[in-house]
């Protein structure tokens with residue numbers, strides 16, 4: 001680990017000032033990802049700006065919407081009675097995230113911005129266009145079992161690893177930001193960016209911007225939602241493939257469907273073709289399977305991760321049926 005300067009910010013403006021005035025700065029909140037990246041020499045900050053004391057820990061939730069502070073701990077949100085009642089999809093996803101110990105420390109904003117688990121991004125001695133632009137992508141011909149099959153480019157096949165963002169896409173969350181140019185809001189579906197020819201930039205955040213809050217519109221899908229996560233072990237483990245589904249049913253017919261996938265894309269992956277194949281149709285095992293088959297349209301295997309082409313449709317199918325009460 002390289003030496004760096006540590007500074008703790010008392011408010012957003014102090015944090016932004018510290019970020020702007022220092023070389024190679026990084027924000028740190030719960031530090032569950034940042035510490036690993038420091039130890040692995042993936043991050044070599046000049047300055048680490050600690051934002052964990054900023055007052056963004058609220059969990060305000062009701063039927064007409066939710067405002068959740070970016071520094072709220074995952075456990076506090078997962079166990080909140082109103083979250084369980086009005087946004088059970090979010091509670092479910094958070095309870096399947098990492099482990100109890102990590103959920104007690106990790107924050108909502110940090111979870112959204114955690115970096116890829118690609119083995120080569122995390123190994124500072126290998127070629128990685130995301131870590132060192134222009135150095136190549138060792139994952140293309142390497143051990144790429146956990147890597148992405150959707151949204152990849154010639155430069156990068158790193159999967160976005162987080163669970164929560166997948167549910168937030170289904171729930172139409174907006175991310176509130178504070179930065180050098182003032183506050184702004186982005187839909188969660190526009191927060192992460194596919195690698196294309198610039199894999200180094202994972203998100204659309206501008207330099208120095210802090211996530212302050214996650215806003216959810218009025219409660220939807222509380223009656224009919226599901227999250228299915230396939231992983232190598234039942235805890236402490238990221239998704240190989242996951243699906244979040246929210247349905248509004250009219251008797252046995254799907255009136256509204258929102259579906260997104262995780263662990264398979266370079267970003268949390270919305271599945272509009274799957275949604276369209278469900279809307280206006282009677283929900284059945286056959287319909288769910290047909291719709292789920294569309295989840296891998298345009299997907300490309302890099303070798304080891306080819307099994308995801310079969311796994312993803314099964315995970316999506318299970319989630320659709322579970323959301324519709326037919327699992």
Ligand SMILES: Cc1cc2nc3c(=O)[nH]c(=O)nc-3n(C[C@H](O)[C@H](O)[C@H](O)COP(=O)(O)OP(=O)(O)OC[C@H]3O[C@@H](n4cnc5c(N)ncnc54)[C@H](O)[C@@H]3O)c2cc1C
Pocket residue numbers: 026027028029030031032033034035051070071096097098099102105106107108109110111112113114115161162163164209210211212236237238239
């Ligand atoms: C063993 C293990 C298993 C895990 N399993 C899962 C899993 O199954 N599913 C899953 O989703 N995650 C999993 N994780 C990841 C874990 O959830 C994240 O590390 C955690 O949520 C990050 O939150 P943090 O507050 O510790 O972020 P930090 O480590 O402090 O920061 C992470 C990143 O976000 C930036 N950042 C943090 N907060 C803000 C903010 N408010 N504004 C701007 N930038 C910010 C930091 O600069 C940094 O780049 C696992 C982690 C471990 C160690």
